[in-house]
Amino acid sequence: MTDKEVVAAMQADTPLAKARKEFSAACGRIEQAGQQRRPAGIIEIRRMEFDAVRAIAAALGCEV
Numbered sequence: 528m529t530d531k532e533v534v535a536a537m538q539a540d541t542p543l544a545k546a547r548k549e550f551s552a553a554c555g556r557i558e559q560a561g562q563q564r565r566p567a568g569i570i571e572i573r574r575m576e577f578d579a580v581r582a583i584a585a586a587l588g589c590e591v
Contacts, residue, residue, distance in 0.1 A: 553579030
């Protein structure tokens with residue numbers, strides 16, 4: 528994708544844009560959880576990953 532296409536896709540109200548937002552937010556939450564004084568445990572991280580996958584699937588109109 529060109530820079531222009533990326534910006535247009537980010538501003539669009541499409542399932543792909545919604546899924547990207549879910550992905551970005553989940554990455555941030557997982558990263559922050561790992562940087563805490565008591566980092567999140569492996570099970571907690573995996574739970575966050577599964578939650579992210581469900582949110583992304585829902586944004587794409589899928590149910591898992």
